[in-house]
Amino acid sequence: MLMLKNVSVKLGMELIVKDVSFTLPAGNIVGLIGHNGAGKSTIMKTIMGWHDKAQGKISINDIDQDRSFISFKKQLAYIPEEPFLLPELTSYQHFQLYGQSYQLDEAVFTRRANQLAELFEISDKLNEYPEALSKGMRQKVQTICALLPDVPLLLIDEPFMGLDVHAAHHLQTLLIEKANNGTTILLTSHQLERMEQMADSYIMLHDGEIAEQGAMGDFRLLSRRGET
Numbered sequence: 001m002l003m004l005k006n007v008s009v010k011l012g013m014e015l016i017v018k019d020v021s022f023t024l025p026a027g028n029i030v031g032l033i034g035h036n037g038a039g040k041s042t043i044m045k046t047i048m049g050w051h052d053k054a055q056g057k058i059s060i061n062d063i064d065q066d067r068s069f070i071s072f073k074k075q076l077a078y079i080p081e082e083p084f085l086l087p088e089l090t091s092y093q094h095f096q097l098y099g100q101s102y103q104l105d106e107a108v109f110t111r112r113a114n115q116l117a118e119l120f121e122i123s124d125k126l127n128e129y130p131e132a133l134s135k136g137m138r139q140k141v142q143t144i145c146a147l148l149p150d151v152p153l154l155l156i157d158e159p160f161m162g163l164d165v166h167a168a169h170h171l172q173t174l175l176i177e178k179a180n181n182g183t184t185i186l187l188t189s190h191q192l193e194r195m196e197q198m199a200d201s202y203i204m205l206h207d208g209e210i211a212e213q214g215a216m217g218d219f220r221l222l223s224r225r226g227e228t
């Protein structure tokens, strides 16, 4: 469903992502693993179209990123590592913006927005602007935005960082539920234990190249033997 073919990305003068190819099947949770600076966020931002590709192809359900960018973008939602909110919109207005851009039915939108706000304990912050929210609260707003639509692909960069234990637990449960309903999830996390609990498979990056990939069960065996 998500396909990257020979993707390379240059930032400044440097080649950051080097000839990366992988395919993610529908309904799978895939962990993008690697040390700081390995290129995980760069790959996510390139799928989002925030960085240009130097070469290669990216498609979701056969919709090519270069050929029909708007249809391509409707196939995915992204939770970036750093919350990226608009200072002039309240929490609820952010939800509305997402609801509208993914053409969510009004009644479905209202029900989901309120349920998620309650679950993540920010119901009392719906009319606040980002500057009045803590970093964790801003992250919750961003997370809810991405969870609102039913998209085939979710890209999530360090989803648990900055979330309290309850929120992290709820998010993990929600993501597993989404995957069971057919959403493909590509996530990065340095919390390998959580990754091991959630992911079906992993892709390990090293200096912008795929060093290794396989089933999460194999990764567990390798890490127990101290080989990674």
Ligand SMILES: Nc1ncnc2c1ncn2[C@@H]1O[C@H](COP(=O)(O)OP(=O)(O)OP(=O)(O)O)[C@@H](O)[C@H]1O
Residues within 6 Å of the ligand: 011, 012, 016, 034, 035, 036, 037, 038, 039, 040, 041, 042, 043
């Ligand atoms: N806008 C940019 N311009 C130039 N270089 C960049 C830019 N963004 C990232 N880089 C470089 O690209 C490399 C990969 O960064 P990236 O953020 O993709 O790593 P990461 O695997 O997500 O790391 P982390 O685990 O620390 O989040 C790093 O060497 C970084 O310095």
